[in-house]
Amino acid sequence: MSPLLAVEGVSKRYDGLKALDGCTLSLLNGQITGLIGPNGAGKTTLLNLMTGLVRPDTGTVSFQGKNITAAAPHHLARLGLARTFQIVRELGSLTVLENLLLTPPAQSGEGVIASLLKRRKWWAQEHENALKARQLLERIGLWKLADQASAGLSGGQKKLLDLARTLLLEPKLILLDEPGAGVSPPLKQEIVRVVRELKSEGVAFGLVEHDMHLIAALCDRVHVLAEGRLLLSGSFEEVTRDKRVVEAYLGIAA
Amino acid sequence: MSAYLTTIAILVCEAALIGLALNLQWGLAGLVNFGVVGFVAVGAYATALLSPLVGWLPAMLIAAALSALLSGGLALLSIRLEENYLAIVTIGFGEVVRLVLLNEDWLTKGALGIADISRPFSELGVASGNDIAFLLFSIALVGLSFLLLEGLARAPFGRAIRAIRDDPTVSSALGKPVLALRVRAFAIGGAIMGLAGALHAFYLTYIDPSQFTPIVTAYAFMAVIAGGRGSNIGLLLGAGSIMALLEGTRFLKDFISIIDGTQLSALRLALIGVGIILLLIFRPQGLVSEPKRFERDVFPRANERTP
Incomplete structure (x- = not known):
């Protein structure tokens, strides 16, 4: 192998x-x-x-x-x-949920132009990623803290x-x-x-x-x-x- | 009196533009820029020199582009420099700009400055009329910049630069191109500072190096700190209240007779300092906190939709 x-x-x-x-x-x-x-x-x-x-x-x-x-x-x-x-x-000032939403690769909303002009596209990605993030946070028992700053x-x-x-x-x-x-x-x-x-x-x-x-x-x-x-x-x-x-x-x- | 209010409003617009730009660079992306005034000066001089040649609007756009280019170039240094060292380089940049303006007479007319810069909308005739038109133009520029920056701050772009501010190493391990994002944030900020410089040149119709001292940078930092690092709405409040304090206290001399004008102007600056300190003690996060993505934004609750 x-x-x-x-x-x-x-x-x-x-x-x-x-x-x-x-x-x-x-x-x-x-x-x-x-x-x-x-x-x-x-x-x-x-x-x-x-x-x-x-x-x-x-x-x-x-x-x-x-x-x-x-x-x-x-x-x-x-x-x-x-x-x-x-x-x-x-990433202490980001919320627990934001820590996860940050990670997915190829987010079109990270481009300067796309974040302004392709809002529909990146919002769709955002919702999709949020579902995955929720599953993961539920799996590790942190979903109830989703909106807390991760520094806490x-x-x-x-x-x-x-x-x-x-x-x-x-x-x-x-x-x-x-x-x-x-x-x-x-x-x-x-x-x-x-x-x-x-x-x-x-x-x-x-x-x-x-x-x-x-x-x-x-x-x-x-x-x-x-x-x-x-x-x-x-x-x-x-x-x-x-x-x-x-x-x-x-x-x-x- | 109304002319005076117009002047203050235009100064607030200029301060707001500079503050919004710094809020992107430092508030959100975490890159300290102590050379803010340098970018404003570049914008002002480029506008003043180019507008007789190409017209006021193209001159403004070129000024913004030039400032963005310099700003992005400076951010490239962050690949080699730790945060604090980049801050020192930006101080150096501000000084270099000031010295170039002062000494390159062939281009900038040195300490004499550039006079008779023609202001847009002056063809409208009556003096007060074109002041108002220019004020509306300034407000529109602030509004547009606000929408642009707020859109960026609330998009994944904003989240990525906040992550880089918190920890660049972790962000790069999570796949974020740290340098590219920093350069973009810095360049966009630089462009807006250039536009602020253009407003400055057009409004005063006369610029010289003595107008571009580090105090401009200090006011911008105060506005960001007071408003709340990262928040554009807070910034507008912060810039507005600092300029209001600065300008409003000019009238104190009519009511206070025990100290003279020079002492009073020093006292006014001290007052701003005390205000900032009090704010940091009682509300260290600033007036408004930065935009975050909460659970309710991505999972609208079912019971909120049904009446």
Whole structure:
């Protein structure tokens, strides 16, 4: 099976610091792939690089066989590559409903001329998108807060909103950056449920996470990163049995 | 007295246009523009220089286009600059414009300024008549700009630029072309500032660099803050009340004898400052809040339709 997203030999330096050092790995269609590793292993840099926020110094990134190394984030989003953020970055002054209405691609009302002259067209899209938004908000239990400014949500609710928002991109792959961090256990269960449901609908996931219960519960395959490279890959059971992984986490020189 | 009221009304129109433009750029799109006065000056000078050559309406349109072009070009820098640095660049732009106007005598006549700019509708004859005609024209221009900007603010375009204001990184991850949207917002704002400059030149019929000081920018920010960031209706109220305060307090000298005119003019500015501070304490969101899309807009309730 050809990989959905492939990273080949990417390196990224920040001044003297090597965040990534010839890292090669792939995410497969229809799977949930975990990315784990100690702090500073390069997980977030890798995620930023996969979504166009950072360009690698060397190496390539490809999505569905297309080279996307130098593509802008908004192009990637339109190709169906979505992400959430580690520290929730909600669009605080937009209402919960507006957060979702923002996302659908190809809205004709985002053009200057069309927003004035093709009102009928974009209103039709708006109503259509609103139906989808309502379904999603009902699914994650936030519909009753639709008209609230999203800045007022709790941390966990923001994470759910962040995830729901990406779904309106109709993504093929969603990269989650620590979805479990700072989330209460019941909401964590909710996130697990939603991610599993989406997987069954054919969405692939990349999951950066420190909570091993979450990784164990969700991931089909796990990549372990250490010092900017891929240490090893395998099922959760396989990688956690490996001595090198334990050492990488505990910081003992291999 | 009625001539004086006409003057104030035209000044309010100019302030409203500048404020509406800044409300798009800063209020909605979140790009700080401290060079507002530069774009107004470009509009005024372009209009003054071109209207004898091509006629007043084409001159106004070229002025707007020129200002839009400069404005959009400046916004392109936002690809390389963080928000605060763009703000500094816009201050620089305003200063550069002022210095060019002051020193390029061959084009701008330097500190002497350009006199005898012919005002549209002056062929109507009686002085007061053409003042009124020009006022109506100014009001129409404000109305048109308001409709245009309010249409944009309430469309998905407005939502997208508000999202970019809140967080450009997240917006780009959600597929929004951040730079393109910022450039558009900035250019449209620039065009309207250019039109405000054109009104200024036509009304005063004489322009010189001393009319384009940073205080113009400050008034525009005050109007946006007072009216409520993002709200065009609030902006009209804000610009109206600030100009009314500024101009209305001129008459205080007839009632207050303990301080002289210079002190009074300083006091008037201070009064505006105090007003803004009080407003920010008691109503920090401004007079009117920005337009949002609520549930009821997209899901009209069944029970509201049936009587």
